[in-house]
Amino acid sequence: MYSASQFKDYLAMGGCTIVQADVARVGGITPWLKIAHMAEAFNVAICPHFLMELHVSLTCAVPNAPMLEYIPQLDDITTSRLNIHDGFAMAPSAPGLGIAWDWDAITARALAGLSTTIE
Numbered sequence: 591m592y593s594a595s596q597f598k599d600y601l602a603m604g605g606c607t608i609v610q611a612d613v614a615r616v617g618g619i620t621p622w623l624k625i626a627h628m629a630e631a632f633n634v635a636i637c638p639h640f641l642m643e644l645h646v647s648l649t650c651a652v653p654n655a656p657m658l659e660y661i662p663q664l665d666d667i668t669t670s671r672l673n674i675h676d677g678f679a680m681a682p683s684a685p686g687l688g689i690a691w692d693w694d695a696i697t698a699r700a701l702a703g704l705s706t707t708i709e
Contacts (some may be wrong), residue, residue, distance in 0.1 A: 591614060594639070597625045601632040612639040615650065622648060642672050646679045656689040663696035667695045 591598055591613050600606050609629040613622040626634045630653065637657040638645035643664070649655035658679045665671065670690035674682040682688045 594621055594628065595623050598628060601629060601634060607634060609634055609636045610639040610640070610655060611636060613640075613644055614641055619648065623651065626652040626655065641689070642679065643668070643670060643682075646672060647678075647681045650681045664689070667692050667699070 591600070591611075596652070597609060597611065602608070609620055609625060611625045613619060616622055616625060622638070626648070629636045634654070635657070636649075636652065636655050637659055638649065638655070639659055640661055641664075642658055642660055646658055649658050660674075660679070668690055669692045670688065673682070674689075681689070
């Protein structure tokens with residue numbers, strides 16, 4: 591699902607017991623927080639999907655996020671790692687989104703003729 595309205599419809603119909611919103615698919619941090627709070631109003635937990643380095647801070651910001659999905663598929667193209675201590679993901683204390691891209695690794699995986707530079 592890609593919008594707060596779609597999540598609202600599912601929640602109103604009792605169509606989910608856990609909401610798995612993805613910050614990259616729902617339009618960013620503000621819409622993700624709106625979805626999380628909407629789920630809270632329906633007494634439903636949120637367990638975000640993917641980008642755990644970013645979602646760990648968001649789950650700390652809402653009371654109904656008991657879990658964080660761990661998908662290590664970005665490990666090969668980042669220099670940062672999610673800090674897990676005693677089974678709990680720890681939010682970073684540094685500013686930013688929590689993802690440090692390894693541009694050399696990304697460039698090495700780029701298709702010939704495509705640019706990986708940010709303009």
